Amino acid sequence: MAVIQNTAVCALLFAVAATIVSTAQARIYFEDDFDTHQEEFVRWIRSEAKRGDDTSYDGEFKIELVDNKTETTEDNYAMVATQANQHYALSCIADMFEFQDKPLVVQYSVRFQQPMACGGSYMKLIAADEARDLSLGNLKDDTLYSILFGPDKCGGDHNLRFIFQFKNPTTGTYREVHANAIPNIQTLIYMDKKSHLVTLILEPNNNFQIQVDENQVAAGKLGSVDDFSERTLIPQKTIDDPDDSKPEDWVDDKEIDDPADVKPGDWVEEAQIEDPSAVKPDDWDDDMDGDWEPPTIANPEYKGVFKAKRIENTAYKGIWRPKQLDNPEYFVETNPFSKLLSIVAVSFELWTITEGTAYDDIIITDDLDEATAAAKAWRKQRDVQDTIEGSGSFMIDTFNKVSTATKEKPWLWGVYALVLFVPIYFLFFATSSESHPQAKAPSTEAAKSEDKIEEEEEEEEEEEDKKEETKDE
Ligand SMILES: [Ca+2]
Numbered sequence: 278m279a280v281i282q283n284t285a286v287c288a289l290l291f292a293v294a295a296t297i298v299s300t301a302q303a304r305i306y307f308e309d310d311f312d313t314h315q316e317e318f319v320r321w322i323r324s325e326a327k328r329g330d331d332t333s334y335d336g337e338f339k340i341e342l343v344d345n346k347t348e349t350t351e352d353n354y355a356m357v358a359t360q361a362n363q364h365y366a367l368s369c370i371a372d373m374f375e376f377q378d379k380p381l382v383v384q385y386s387v388r389f390q391q392p393m394a395c396g397g398s399y400m401k402l403i404a405a406d407e408a409r410d411l412s413l414g415n416l417k418d419d420t421l422y423s424i425l426f427g428p429d430k431c432g433g434d435h436n437l438r439f440i441f442q443f444k445n446p447t448t449g450t451y452r453e454v455h456a457n458a459i460p461n462i463q464t465l466i467y468m469d470k471k472s473h474l475v476t477l478i479l480e481p482n483n484n485f486q487i488q489v490d491e492n493q494v495a496a497g498k499l500g501s502v503d504d505f506s507e508r509t510l511i512p513q514k515t516i517d518d519p520d521d522s523k524p525e526d527w528v529d530d531k532e533i534d535d536p537a538d539v540k541p542g543d544w545v546e547e548a549q550i551e552d553p554s555a556v557k558p559d560d561w562d563d564d565m566d567g568d569w570e571p572p573t574i575a576n577p578e579y580k581g582v583f584k585a586k587r588i589e590n591t592a593y594k595g596i597w598r599p600k601q602l603d604n605p606e607y608f609v610e611t612n613p614f615s616k617l618l619s620i621v622a623v624s625f626e627l628w629t630i631t632e633g634t635a636y637d638d639i640i641i642t643d644d645l646d647e648a649t650a651a652a653k654a655w656r657k658q659r660d661v662q663d664t665i666e667g668s669g670s671f672m673i674d675t676f677n678k679v680s681t682a683t684k685e686k687p688w689l690w691g692v693y694a695l696v697l698f699v700p701i702y703f704l705f706f707a708t709s710s711e712s713h714p715q716a717k718a719p720s721t722e723a724a725k726s727e728d729k730i731e732e733e734e735e736e737e738e739e740e741e742d743k744k745e746e747t748k749d750e
Pocket residue numbers: 310311312353354355637638
């Protein structure tokens with residue numbers, strides 16, 4: 278009953294939220310910054326279900342103060358996974374998003390307050406499905422979702438996942454389709470204990486884009502073989518016939534021994550022979566020493582194991598492959614965006630061994646401008662974090678920005694190099710020769726003495742070479 282009430286409150290809140298939009302067309306389907314809605318956290322529904330492996334979702338999310346008030350920012354609250362080694366399942370109804378002619382923008386911030394050892398930090402957008410009874414109080418690992426998006430780390434495997442579930446139009450079954458892994462994501466998200474904004478943008482023309490901290494880290498075509506090679510959208514067109522088996526008389530040896538090439542009669546295959554020059558010692562006592570046997574030696578006549586010439590096998594039929602049948606799961610899809618499963622709720626269904634991960638600034642909208650506007654609060658907090666945590670983190674951030682930019686525009690490396698080189702040149706070379714002529718003297722002396730040392734070393738080497746030559750003679 279509590280669940281039903283919560284669901285109703287939640288739906289009502291978001292019906293209201295959906296009408297408060299900045300432009301006529303833009304729509305917000307879900308939004309939570311956990312600041313103004315602290316007391317309304319009750320609308321998030323904790324699952325009472327058990328997972329497939331019979332474990333419960335004991336992990337507790339709490340609203341906690343994660344950033345203190347500063348000159349530029351207010352106290353900031355976020356939803357924190359408070360316990361280590363737990364399963365979590367929490368969700369809230371969103372206004373329904375249907376994949377038609379509007380883009381989908383999913384955005385939230387995640388902050389690893391403790392270095393993440395292993396665990397998911399992704400959001401699952403729960404799918405509307407007429408065949409299943411949607412009860413968020415019963416949310417679990419196999420609850421149908423439309424999109425899974427966000428960080429996922431275990432050991433050295435750092436990832437930012439983007440997975441969608443797709444209903445196979447021929448079989449009616451659901452298939453998970455996985456976007457390619459994003460390399461080097463660890464430097465972007467996991468290292469600095471700062472809040473990171475992750476954004477997924479899906480457009481009706483099937484373009485998709487993933488951003489971290491408002492910088493693009495991946496982009497491509499939804500469901501394309503190139504961008505979703507890990508687990509493809511379209512299944513194989515044909516499959517092996519399970520009833521087909523290789524005939525017993527199938528010849529799959531491409532070459533055979535030449536039957537005309539027989540071993541010559543004088544071919545010697547004995548590698549070892551008795552030493553013909555060995556003589557039984559005079560003092561050998563058969564009774565005491567046993568029967569005398571001559572030692573063996575390598576056979577000088579030995580030619581190795583005889584191998585016939587290999588020739589083409591005229592009976593060869595090629596490598597056997599089972600008959601191919603039409604794959605009943607195969608389908609053609611040129612516009613997967615339009616077939617994605619409608620979204621009806623936001624959820625975090627995950628497992629983590631590290632506590633303290635903070636989630637915040639969630640927004641689901643059909644307008645990137647709305648997401649960009651919502652990100653301003655995150656940016657302010659992040660700027661404060663950057664200031665507090667010092668230049669080490671600044672360097673990581675700068676490196677990330679540079680590497681992201683150069684991925685798109687490799688020629689930028691040239692610009693950066695030039696920008697760095699010119700001031701260095703003027704500082705160390707131009708200034709030292711013109712404004713501080715006396716400073717040049719020690720370095721010239723040093724260069725001279727270096728030259729001397731090199732000359733002496735060369736002379737020593739020459740002398741050693743000479744000595745060795747004399748030895749050889
Ligand atoms: Ca917040």
